[in-house]
Amino acid sequence: MTIATEHAFAARTNAILADLQDKGEYKRLQMIEGPMGPTVKLRDYGECLCFCSNNYLGLANHPEVVEAGLQGIRDFGAGTASVRFICGSFSPHERLESRIAQLMDQEASYTFVSCWNANEAIFPTLCDPGDIIISDELNHASIIDGIRLATSIKKGIHKTVYKHADMNSLREKLETARANPDVSGVIWVVTDGVFSMEGDLPPLPEIRALCTEFDALLIVDDSHGTGVMGETGRGVHEHYGMKGAEIDFFTGTLGKALGGGAGGFIAGPKNAIDLIVQRGRPTLFSNALPVTVAYSADKAIEILMREPERVQKLRDNVAKAREGIRKIGFDCLESPTAICPIIVGETSKAISMSKRLLELGVFVIGFGYPVVPEGEARLRVQISAAHESSHIDGLINALSKL
Ligand SMILES: Cc1ncc(COP(=O)(O)O)c(C=O)c1O
Secondary structure, X not given: OOOOOOOHXXXXXXXXXXXXXXXXXXXXXXXXOOOOXXXXXXXXXXXXXXXXXXXXXXXOXXXXXXXXXXXXXXXXXXXXXXEHHHHHOOHHHHHHHHHHHHHHOOXXXXXXXXXXXXXXXXXXXXXXXXXXXXXXXXXXXXHHHHHHHHHHHOOOOEEEEEOOOOHHHXXXXXXXXXXXXXXXXXXXXXXXXXXXXXXXXOOHHHHHHHHHHOOEXXXXXXXXXXXXXXXXXXXXXXXXXXXXXXXXXXEEEOOOOOOOOOOEEEEEOHHHHHHXXXXXXXXXXXXXXXXXXXXXXXHHHHHHHHOOHHHHHHHHHHHHHHHHHHHOOOOEOOOOOOEEEEEEEOHHHHHHHHHHHHHOOEEOXXXXXXXXXXXXXXXXXXOOOOOOHHHHHHHHHHHHOO
16 A cells, blocks of 8 residues: 555655755765775766775775675574574674774674664663763764764753864863763763764864863764774774773774674773673664674774785875865865865755766765755765775866866
């Protein structure tokens, strides 16, 4: 049975979709007809240079990563058809979690089907009434929703937002929190490791110092930094010469540099991870990470640890691309990350520029409202270690024609 076209729901939905079409903001999903790599085969456009994947280390179609996933399904089948605390944990989950803990320099870790889920688990589970969560204003949507969930599930958890990467603003929020008699519990500070839409970094050493001064706990979601930032790709903390252990908790994804399949994790102190296992709703009521991913992500981390030269190649590619983009007159925020946003203004402009690039054989996505604030639409160029110099030249050449 279908919903009648005159039903209020159908009319409302059609009006929203028509409005998006009218404004030129309607997103069309591109269909990729082969594996992810420096080039991809797109339905309707053929082989294109790919500059919009988070495949930062080029591991998404690495033969060892692919073979590991196949081995996972051969060894364990598709899954246990159960949540983990009932009968859903396989030994490869345990192996992967111990490798993630080692990578992040933390006591323990626990995996989820996505980092979105990890962020929806960490705040509602670890925070309690009387706590306050202080969040950077440009934090990822999954952090924002995780905090919203925590404050709506447990009344009495407070939340506030500090200005993006602004240490005066963070200090002010910490001072206010310490002076607030309703904040009798833990102060939490949370930041992206690499801001996904700006491609910039938080001043992590200063944030750490402020957290220590105010006895606050620090959570870093380094989804775009793990495998990318620092000499050996440990993440944003390594970029700043910090140890992973100086961060209280990490959340992160396995769906970007670390194999690109899917999956997320929380890494932190053993007892906190145990609490997540005992009480986290996404852990208690949702299936485990597919075993294929438990194998392939484990292999991706092994490759990262074995071949730090991939991180160096990514860094060289980022420097070349950023220089090229600037040379042809586009404004690209200065930053060492692999995310190079070119701000263009209106959403419709970003979408039409992205379409023109596709016609030129280059796949770069235009982001607009509501993913970024209105009027700040952008082309987000993302660089990979899998790109060769000629690919980056192709990108710059196509951009110069816009
Ligand atoms: C900072 C950050 N956190 C979380 C996520 C969500 O990751 P996942 O795709 O594993 O849910 C993303 C993905 O874009 C992200 O950029």
